Amino acid sequence: MANVLLLSPDSAWRPLWRIGALTGAAALVLTACGGSGGLDEAAQAEACAVVNETGSVIVGSGLPGDPAAPEPASGYRLGKKAVHAKSYMVASANPLASRAGCDVLKAGGSATDAAVAVQAVLGLVEPQSSGLGGGAFMLHYDAATKKVEAYDGRETAPAAATENYLRWVSDSDQSAPQPGGARASGRSIGTPGVVRMLSMAHQDHGKLAWSGLFDSAGQLATDGFRVSGRMAAAIAGTASSLARDSEAAAYFLNADGSPKALGTVVKNPAYASTLRTIATGGADAFYSGPVAQGIVDKIKATSGGNPAVAITPGLTEMSDLAGYQAKRRVPVCTSYRAYWVCGMPPPSSGGIAVASALGILENFNLAAYGPTKIDLEGGKPSVMGVHLVSEAERLAYADRDKYVADADFVPLPGGSTAMLLDKSYLRSRASLISMTRSMGTASAGVFGSAPAGVVKVEERGTTHFSIVDRQGNAVVMTTTVESSMGSYHMTQGFLLNNQLTDFASTPTDASGAPVANRVQPGKRPRSSMAPTLVFKKSADGGMGDFYMGTGSPGGSTIIQYVVKTLVGALDWGLNAQQATSMIDFGASNSPTTSLGGEHPHLDLSNGGAGDPLITGLRDLGHTVSTSAQSSGISTIMRVQRNGQSMLEGGADPRREGLVLGDTFKP
Template identity: 75%
Template sequence: MSLATSRRPDWRLSTTLTACLLLLSACGGGNGDGVDNAVVTPPVTPPVTEPAVPDTACEVVNSGGSVVVGSGLPGDPAAPEPASGYRLGKTAVHAKQYMVVTANPLASRAGCDVLKQGGSAVDAAVAVQMVLGLVEPQSSGLGGGAFMLHYDAAQKKVVAYDGRETAPAAATENYLRWVSDTQRTAPQPGGARASGRSIGTPGAVRMLEMAHKDHGKLAWNGLFGSAEQLASNGFQISGRMADAIRGGATGLSRDPEAVAYFFNADGSPRALGTTIKNPAYAATLKTIAEKGADGFYTGAVAQGIVDKIRVTSGGTPAVAITPGLTTMEDLANYQAKRRDPVCTTYRAYWVCGMSPPSSGGIAVASALGILENFDLSIHKPTAIDIEGGKPTVMGVHLVSEAERLAYADRDKYVADTDFVSLPGGSPAMMLDKNYLRSRAGLIRFDRSMGTASAGVFGTAPAGVSLIEERGTTHFSIVDKQGNAVVMTTTVEAGMGSYHMTQGFLLNNQLTDFSATPTDSTGAPVANRVEPGKRPRSSMAPTLVFKKNADGSMGDFLMGTGSPGGGTIIQYVVKTVVGALDWGLDAQQATNLVDFGASNSATTSLGGEHPSINTANGGADDPLIMGLRGLGHTVSTSAQSSGIGTIIRVQRNGQSLLQGGADPRREGIVLGDAIQP
């Protein structure tokens, strides 16, 4: 029996007591004055009371009953386990009214508890992010940035929220490659990433406050309780967090606050299952809860951020660290932004994605617009099972070729549109149906193109920027009113810049800029560093809607997204294609082999998936060999997507939410009346 249901009164005991009280009265039990009642009434038959249905909302239901996440009872998905490349056997779950999917069980519970109280999707997003910053510090947090799409079900309107980090006002185009324009030595230690130069002004907190003012239902200061409690009372280190601490030990060792938090007294990294407390994080959350985002962007918290960015040495023995140039004014002047989403049609659907400075929405829409010219339904996976089945050679080939073309265009043209305009001044030219049809015509059925060339739009020549992006996390939420949030949030690389202050890590997001302002031809790179500019991203939170008969956007159908750096676009495309073209459910589409290509000859097939046979160099796998036969260079390196998908489905004549959490991470789906 779960903790929640064990607190319910036993219906049988309640009925028995009622009967006994009635019988007492009927048998002359007295009126309290010592005189027997003169009138004897016949016994009253109590009404038949049906057993109460256990309230399993926000609990995990399994063969043994239900269990509260974080309770420590058998079957608790929050019990720490070693990090795994792929967890077999995950199946879609269903809920009646509300649902949340995150990459960590404790974060899913925090969001679901808010939804259960009647909170909005944005309310839940605030609670989720605060917990993720604690239990998944390697991926996101207060010191990072985020992109959010919000769907307002009553107004049938999608708004994009931009909480991307910004370069400081003192940054120049050489900020990442030289100490200054006159002192032309590289930032230390080891380049920009672990120096103060990589740290952008964080945006997640200001963005969440903006979205909450627009769409929140519960009080802001009431959304931090789960995270504060976990930070104060402690939580157990998960497998992914333990791996990240161990993997980032060298970088973290330069920061005394990080050392005190992530390492034992003997200098060893804190291990899987260790209970860890973070009172500094709890104090920071309390400040934000009481003062709003201003409590983060001004005052003592902001000063602590600036001081850490400007630190000049660290470690034992001390090593020089090139300081960043961020000031208190940079934080005080940071602005989150509402933007128009990138929305296009795809077959019988509308697909909405994030606008620049993320390239994710344009690249996903571009790839889908190219694929729209092919009948993908005949190339669906074979032997479809709960893991998504075995992708076909032609299915992977067509999707990968479309992605090569999409990446070519995004590499050349997409950056922060507040600084660099898209061709034609909007996404329309890059996503024009005739243009994408011409791009589709470049795809051959018998041979991979290897590397694609960007399209020509008659604009000024632009330099091409290829950036290696890294970690992140994603969550998807639908509330009781049908409002939806898809939010991808990040500190960039695992453990960010390794700089820690007041219980949270600071990002290294500025390394998503091109380190050099021009390419090898001397052409200016769109994604170069400029003061106040936001670096280009691949984050691709995505919403899908049905298309009405008149072609307009109809009802909500699907929300999805993923972490994964530059490969996010590929993870989202395969999930959307899996659901819309191949009929996979939310969990199957999420489980499906991670495959795709950026603009290179290499095509990835996630070797962690049970459908991929990596033995004997892949020679025994017909998918690998078939792709090689078409000229693909196949990589079977394990992928680390973290897809979270919600789909609105009809089941037994009832409209339900169907959810899937990526088996490559630790996340779960929670909602009301969850059923297998």
């Protein structure tokens, strides 16, 4: 029964298990698929609903209290509480996506099944962050085998790309790509990887039929949805760039060229059609045939529909899409105090950088420097807590910037993560941290390898979700089109990424040393995405039970958001929501330490002169930035409450995220 797709006769996009309360034969079929999971009737009725003191409301119902009702993006939503569930949970950056994933889990689907449904909806309702035209990294935990697998769906440069692909039209024509540099040209668009990656993971771990996992997204695309606050802000902020592409302009802008506003109902029949093609033809139907041809045509276009605007075309061919491969990789797993922490390997730098920072912090008693006045918002971090974490991150970023790229092209020092994450090496790095003064900028470690150049690359965009199914399997997935609205190029209802701008635009640094993260044909650009799984140590010191899954969007600051959340939960005892909500803080390898100024616990008046955290860091030599941060952390933890084992979830109050599951109050 697990692979039976239940469809109502009146709509190709209306599976029976999504229609209100089930009765009769349909309810029996759902139970046979594992739909009730042993819950009593009241709990089952509340599954995938938002439960409050006055009852429950179904997400997307339009009834009072519906969290999918569009609201202006506030920057921070006060008072979010941890959500608890008995056996399954999904936390994503958009209520409609969380609902789609939760419905799949409720119907007996696996965490991987739910991930497909969540991504399909996010690509529709949060197109500024991720979608079919982008890439992703996923970690999967199989509870039966106790095995963690990493799935790489990162985009690739085309076979015709050269090291100068992003800075020159060609090696003989050394003019810059137009318009306005590489991003808005066809040069920024990498071969999308997320569909192939999800297909690979589903083949490994799916329970429900692939063809039914796109139903929620297809129905929303056909029936319409209301533009959310973050989507409205993204459209408004990129309207002039979207206007250069006729398909993007027709979808995101009004007839007079103005951006579609908050609450506008939009329909996307082209997206529904693309989903139907993928649902029936599998990933192959995306990487060959009309869909692939549409992608290639858009990348190679010399204008976006306006002949007055010339666009430098990319060099992607149908063969690049046909030859794209998602990859199974060995995760980066290291011990940290009483836990094991697993992250993504290259071409993401996230797993290595997070593990490096934690390995350095392991040499300090962080528990002694926890936050004060702990409340729903995570309390106020201490000066020394922020100082130590930020210094550890400076050291981690220094190594990451110099040595980490697509290891299929540029090997890590020693050929693996072992040298970078060696405990004695990280202990020596920790000894460089002063308790009384910030180091400002750190130097990378020396491994005796050939000189490697460093060119800073600014990363943006992205979204993240975390899922646990009723069997205890877990998925953490960070997924992206890079910058907000990607390359602004749209085809067949979805935006194409600008992921290749995550490469260094020049192949050497100022000294002439080759840059590890330079463009090469078929190469994957370095990423900072850091989906993370945490396990308790077993009695023998090995990897024990699942404890936590988390991750965040945020470009190169993802590493900081994830480290903050892990330290909050593992060192400071915060719950899933508190660790997620806590002030975003940290540093890349520069003198500037960031404190998220959107958080209510920071006093920004008079330049922060009255806030003891800000002034305390300044006294230690930190240059403090209080610019608002845009993390989108989604966290799920396995906890004990009142003698019961349960899931506990938190969604970032800085975005529109929502936690759903077979909810109950502990």
